[in-house]
Amino acid sequence: MINQLNSPYLYNVNEQNCVNGVSNKWDSRKNCILNLKTAMNNHFDINQREKCCFCGLYYDRTGRGELEHIAPKGAGLYPQYTFTPHNIAKACQLCNSSSMKHTYDPITVLNPVYQNCQFSIVHPYLDNHNDHYKWNYGLLNVLISVNNNSSKGIKSIELFELASEKRTRARAIQRNQERLENIFNIPNNIKRRILSAISI
Numbered sequence: 001m002i003n004q005l006n007s008p009y010l011y012n013v014n015e016q017n018c019v020n021g022v023s024n025k026w027d028s029r030k031n032c033i034l035n036l037k038t039a040m041n042n043h044f045d046i047n048q049r050e051k052c053c054f055c056g057l058y059y060d061r062t063g064r065g066e067l068e069h070i071a072p073k074g075a076g077l078y079p080q081y082t083f084t085p086h087n088i089a090k091a092c093q094l095c096n097s098s099s100m101k102h103t104y105d106p107i108t109v110l111n112p113v114y115q116n117c118q119f120s121i122v123h124p125y126l127d128n129h130n131d132h133y134k135w136n137y138g139l140l141n142v143l144i145s146v147n148n149n150s151s152k153g154i155k156s157i158e159l160f161e162l163a164s165e166k167r168t169r170a171r172a173i174q175r176n177q178e179r180l181e182n183i184f185n186i187p188n189n190i191k192r193r194i195l196s197a198i199s200i
């Protein structure tokens with residue numbers, strides 16, 4: 001229920017020039033950076049189907065999704081990866097909160113080439129999630145467990161509280177909704193709003 005992402009946001013020539021001109025300043029107010037963030041948000045909403053890159057749940061359940069740096073961009077951490085495409089995805093507010101991911105440093109072995117770094121968590125783009133997680137599907141609960149004693153699986157489940165009762169139930173509700181959406185073939189966003197209104 002948490003899928004590996006395969007579509008990082010790739011810059012066009014103008015966007016790349018813009019990025020090159022702001023020296024890794026994510027909060028630049030330059031128009032081209034503001035426009036880039038809007039384009040990124042739209043890209044991830046479509047490619048992640050509005051699901052959090054860490055917990056796989058619809059991110060509107062815990063507030064709007066947020067552009068997330070998998071390796072934090074803050075001072076003393078990894079400002080060099082601020083605009084690295086494979087370091088950016090959308091996460092729910094809960095996973096990105098100070099009690100969970102926030103400034104957690106997931107890199108265990110640094111490499112100048114981002115994709116060659118080693119990570120302590122299941123990486124949204126670089127890991128096959130099925131190598132690290134196992135699922136047990138029920139109508140009321142979808143249980144997650146560690147596959148093959150994976151240390152990344154253990155760390156991600158702990159950090160994002162993926163095995164909590166709340167998340168276990170939320171996954172079951174989401175899975176049931178998706179099955180209904182498939183049966184009725186109603187656009188996902190409309191169906192989800194109707195069903196989440198009913199389930200409250």
Ligand SMILES: [Zn+2]
Nearest residue numbers: 052055092095
């Ligand atoms: Zn999440």
